[in-house]
Amino acid sequence: MKEQLRILAQLQELDGKIQKLREEIAAVPEDILTLREVISQAERSLEEMREKQEGLAKERRHKERELSTKEDSLSKYQSQLYEVKTNKEYSAIMVEIDSLKQENSELEDETLGLMERGDELGGLIKKKEEELRVERERLTGEEEKNRERVVGLEENRRVVEREREELAKKVDGSLLSSYERILRGKGGLALVPVRDDACQGCFMELPPQTINEIMKGDKIIYCERCSRILYWEEKEE
Numbered sequence: 001m002k003e004q005l006r007i008l009a010q011l012q013e014l015d016g017k018i019q020k021l022r023e024e025i026a027a028v029p030e031d032i033l034t035l036r037e038v039i040s041q042a043e044r045s046l047e048e049m050r051e052k053q054e055g056l057a058k059e060r061r062h063k064e065r066e067l068s069t070k071e072d073s074l075s076k077y078q079s080q081l082y083e084v085k086t087n088k089e090y091s092a093i094m095v096e097i098d099s100l101k102q103e104n105s106e107l108e109d110e111t112l113g114l115m116e117r118g119d120e121l122g123g124l125i126k127k128k129e130e131e132l133r134v135e136r137e138r139l140t141g142e143e144e145k146n147r148e149r150v151v152g153l154e155e156n157r158r159v160v161e162r163e164r165e166e167l168a169k170k171v172d173g174s175l176l177s178s179y180e181r182i183l184r185g186k187g188g189l190a191l192v193p194v195r196d197d198a199c200q201g202c203f204m205e206l207p208p209q210t211i212n213e214i215m216k217g218d219k220i221i222y223c224e225r226c227s228r229i230l231y232w233e234e235k236e237e
């Protein structure tokens, strides 16, 4: 039985490796998903910026049209100045002209302001687009790297699984199925050593009598609390 336990300990080591490889393989897409989330967030904010820029341009065109209409009115008033007969008429037109000039100068300022904000936003959009381009390239690179990594990890897993398969043949059938049942039920840990007089699966302290039996290794001893198989590690000198 001692020899069986020794093989089982090797088997547990391999099963641990396989589990770790499986976890690593599963974790790979998560890294990619994080990067994809970063990119789609950047895309959303870029879209918002473009919409804002479009809004600014629309507003500017609107003001420009208003300005051009008012400039037409202004030149109409200005030509009327030559045809007036009375001082009263003249003053009335001058009031209109002054007020239009004031309004037009405000419109010009507003148009200029909108243009400046549009340019500023355009610069930010360019910067963001460049950032996004870099992120997309990084994603492509990461995806490629991860594909290679997964291929490597899976190859590794197959090697360990083959090794495990060979080793499992050396274990007695009923012991193997009991080991595998515990392995599935106990998070991939079925066989645990005794250290500091305690089960290393659940850390319950074991009575000396049990420890003696485990040291002898004549039969399979299960932990009373976590049901894992207990074994005594031979200290290698």
Ligand SMILES: [Zn+2]
Binding pocket: 199, 200, 201, 202, 203, 204, 223, 224, 225, 226, 227, 228
């Ligand atoms: Zn235990």
